[in-house]
Amino acid sequence: MEAGRQDYDLLVIGGGSGGLACAKEAAQLGKKVAVVDYVEPSPQGTRWGLGGTCVNVGCIPKKLMHQAALLGGMIQDAPHYGWAIQPVLHDWRTMAEAVQNHVKSLNWGHRVQLQDRKVKYFNIKACFVNEHTVCGVAKDGKETLLSAEHIVIATGGRPRYPTHIEGALEYGITSDDIFWLKESPGKTLVVGASYVALECAGFLTGLGLDTTVMIRSIPLRGFxxxxxSLVTEYMASQGTRFLRGCTPSRVRRLPDGQLQVTWEDLTSGKEDMGTFNTVLWATGRIPETRSLNLEKAGVNINPNSQKILVDAQETTSIPHIYAIGDVAEGRPELTPTAIMAGKLLAQRLCGQSSDVMDYDNVPTTVFTPLEYGCVGLSEEEAVARHGEEHVEVYHAYYKPLEFTVAERDASQCYIKMVCLRKPPQLVLGLHFLGPNAGEVTQGFALGIKCGASYVQVMRTVGIHPTCAEEVAKLRISKRSGLDPTVTGC
Known part of the structure; x- marks a missing residue:
């Protein structure tokens, strides 16, 4: 055990988006800060650098591969617009190398930023010794003791492996691996119905790969x-196959290297099987709390979810230990919320502010082939909270101008705004399905955060010709029973 115990004002465990934001903010405000970060390789041996899930195996590589797939769609559209295109083939290796190089540049950028702000960085796996001290183990087994006045846990989560399924661990991969594959995954079975499952299946299909999604119950639970339904209908129309109401029971490797998957159809009870080159598990995530020895520090977790219990100030059961981001109970598993929570926590710890993170009306987007952006309540949540008679839903099916010349199917492009029925009809939620959903939702999120009403949205002038303007033209309510299909310019 290394004797040189170093004392810090703030120790952050976890070098992901939330942890880094908190550490950098506190250091800028004059605190002595250290960050410990360590990536346990995935069961398939994939490892990565500083920056957490979002940078390395999440939002960033996901959006770039989604973009690669969208470009494929644009190339198909191009002849309609007069471009003479030779037959084009996608090369996985070229894309993967470019994406991975960008991610590595972000890893380096994070290292430089920590140095610039005088944050001490330790590449060690940390666990608690007591409520003020952690012990970190380096790759070579060397141990370091670190103590701090305040400790922030920001260790995030990792994909869940269905270990009860024979062959799952040996032969399957997860989102921890897909972005770092050197070779194309080929014919792929994606197991799960989370946004991770649908996003991965969407870009794999878009890159021309034979892709099947196996869904046990419902897609995009919580949305x-x-x-x-519209998201999966569009994906199916683009060639993604869906096996609904099915659950896998085993994976075997055949002599030719292919993976033979056996599954049960839950409605008929019958067994079925198919062969694939790759099986991608996307059945949820588990928080990284198990190896932290939280009981040594007295930090309480929810025994079911394994997430750390926190209050509105992000404080755990121990007053000077905090948890932010995906590892904390009841928080949205989103990068920007972790970043904002981390910054606000640092400001409170440094006496700069007493503001706490507001988790209401957080916007997000699912980067499926047809993007789905939302902010506020779903229609189900609004009805559950306010009663059907007090909720008004305005909606429209619309056709993006870009889809017209290319004769692209737009039957799933749809917008709905969920409002209170009582004038001025406060907006409770906005749901946008179509191109650039993230860009559209971000702007409207500000209005909804500021308490926008339906009346105010209707007074907002649309930008023509855009998809976003359709939000400012939502005239037809579900209650009216009128056809919500937008016609004409």
Missing amino acids: DQQMS
């Missing part, structure tokens, strides 16, 4: 279910 508006009408929107969720």
Whole structure:
């Protein structure tokens, strides 16, 4: 055990988006800060650098591969617009190398930022010794003791492996691996119905790979279910195959290297099987709390979710230990909320502010082939909270101008605004399915955060010709029973 115990004002465990934001903010405000970060390789041996899930195996590589797939769609559209295109083939290796190089540049950028702000960085795996001290173990087994006045846990989560399924661990991969594959995954079975499952399946299909999604119950649980159905309908129309109401029982490797998957159809009870080159598990995530020895520090977790219990100030059961981001109970598993929570926590610890993170009306987008952006309540949540008679839903099916010349199917492009029925009809939620959903939702999120009403949205002038302007033209309510299909310019 290394004797040189170093004392810090703030120790952050976890070098992901939330942890880094908290550490950098506190250091800028004059605190002595250290960050410990360590990536346990995935069961398939994939490892990565500083920056957490979002940078390395999440939002960033995901959006770039989604973009690669969208470009494929644009190339198909191009002849309609007069471009003479030779037959084009996608090369996985070229894309993967470019994406991975960008991610590595971000890893380096994070290291430089920590140095610039005088934050001490330790590449060690940490666990608690007591409520003020952690012990970190380096790759070579060397131990370091670190103590701090305040400790922030920001260790995030990792994909869940269905270990009860024979062959799952040996032969399957997760989102921890897909972005770092050197070779194309080929014919792929994606197991799960989370946004991770649908996003990965969407870009794999878009890159021309034979892709099947196996869904046990419902897609996009926790999201508006009408929107969720439209997302999967569009994916199916683009060539993604769906096996619904099915659950895998085993994976075997055949002599030719292919993976033979056996599954049960839950409605008929019958067994079925198919062969694939790759099986991608996307059945949820588990928080990284198990190896932290939280009991040594007295930090309480929810025994079911394994997440750390926190109050509105992000404080755990121990007053000077905090948890932010995906590892904390009841928080949205989103990068920007972790970043904002981390910054606000640092400001409170440094006496700069007493503001706490507001988790209401957090916007997000699912980067499926047709993007789905939302902010506020789903229709189901609004009805559960306020009663059907007090909720008004305005909606429209619209056709993006870009889709017209290319004769692209736009039957799933849809917007709905969930409002209170009582004038001025406060906006409770906005749901947008179509191109650039993230860009559109971000702007409207500000209005909804500021308490926008339906009346105010209707007074907002649309930008023509855009998809976003359709939000400012939502005239037809579900209650009216009128056809919500937008016609004409």
